[in-house]
Amino acid sequence: MTSTPHAALPDTDIAFVGGGNMARSLIAGLVRRGMPATRIHVAEPVQALREALQQDFGVNVHEGAAGAAGQAGLWLMAVKPQVMRAVCGELAAHAAARQPVVVSIAAGITAGQLDRWLGGDQAVVRAMPNTPALLGAGVTGLFANARVSASQHAQAEQVLASAGRTVWIDEEARMDAVTAVSGSGPAYVFLLAEAMEAAALEQGLPAEAARTLVLDTVLGAARMLTEAGEAPAELRRRVTSPGGTTQAAIETFQAGGFEALTARAIDAATRRGRELSAAND
Template identity: 85%
Template sequence: MTASATAALPDIDIAFIGGGNMARSLIAGLVRRGMPTARIHVAEPVPALREALAQDFGVQTHSAAADAVVRAGLWLMAVKPQVMREVCASLAAVATQQQPVVVSIAAGITATQLERWLGGNQSIVRAMPNTPALLGAGVTGLFANAQVSATQRAQAEQVLASAGRTVWIADEARMDAVTAVSGSGPAYVFLLAEAMEAAALEQGLPAEAARTLVLDTVLGAARMLTESGEAPAELRRRVTSPGGTTQAAIETFQAGGFEALTAKAIDAAARRGKELSAAND
């Protein structure tokens, strides 16, 4: 496993197949870092989304995927898992001819499936970004199949690094765990914040104060985790004084099986990723 915080811009044309929120975040990051908009093509069937992409970023937009990939050396597949097979089949002949590096951000769809649907012998990178990519603060797990060259690997990393840090995973079987930990992970934090805010209101705090206290606590804790260099367990130990208020809360969490429940939740998400793969094969 390797991690990277920044990467240079790819020196190729890029085709985004699908122009939804995650594609928009990656496009925004590339444009912000100086990628020429003439080299970014987006296939999006919904006219309103297509027009917004062209207006907001100045990129080249197309209604058909086949038109978007004509000159692209990297294809970023940003469609739902349920339609990925159909979309790949429509592009298989072009993929066989052009031999691009194909990057997929669809949860649960394996590199083997993508390679087969695209006609075989294709360079495939699976990527799992998360929603903080919308702010350029995401993290993406990446897996490359054996056909991906060192240059193509760098190109894929350069695109995903526009949305935040990247982490390479050597074993594709672990990509479902990436999805469960970081892909779905922001929702776990949102759920905790939601529960903390509700509890604050029950304690009698005004709504505005409760929201501010919870959000800034989550933000500050995240900054401490990322900037201090200390392990989460050590940071928790430092703020948990024996016999104090924090210890009372932590002991209540643990008595309710907090750690086991978290592990169970992440396992459920990972298993769902495997189910998506099987359901769409």
């Protein structure tokens, strides 16, 4: 199921455990949509980040995780996978007492691991947003374990919808593929743009012209993909005239194994997600 980014606001206080870039983008989206800053609590050990969040958004800030989590019915876990187990251990007693819905955006950490590290019997949502969330243009894949109620399901979606669209995944095993496709996906587009710009310079285009031509081409193509209502293959077919310049380029891509290389890259990212889970267990 896919949502629009205009879901209602959560009806509970929210604790962000970790105040980095992704947490900041979600906080900004929530405040922009009308969430009272007084209902948002952020735990961030780095003083400069903590002070910037308080100054920019007026949210409640805490140095330790327990200070924020003890105030909220939804916890957004935004710490690195490598430290998630230790942070959950600090919060296990609070989780048993408050029974929050716990939303994690850590790559590779499973709902089962989070539930176990928090002491068991916890409502856990695993989420994978991507970096365009910083602009409110992201997409997030979500998986909920069996303990997540209908209201908690809605609350999690309302938080992540502040950064863009949401897509619910029924099988958690597919979340590593979500990470590989959309979580890491912006970097694939950036790599293509980087290569196109370098090729444009090799063909003698001035640097400023090359940058503008590439960036606006990527932007326009993305808009066509999202607004035209046509499959990517059909859009490609329409712009590829037989014997023309586009066909020459497409055939060169395909002769180099473009589709197979893309499939191998996404498979490698998927496998790496599973390795992260095993490494942090």
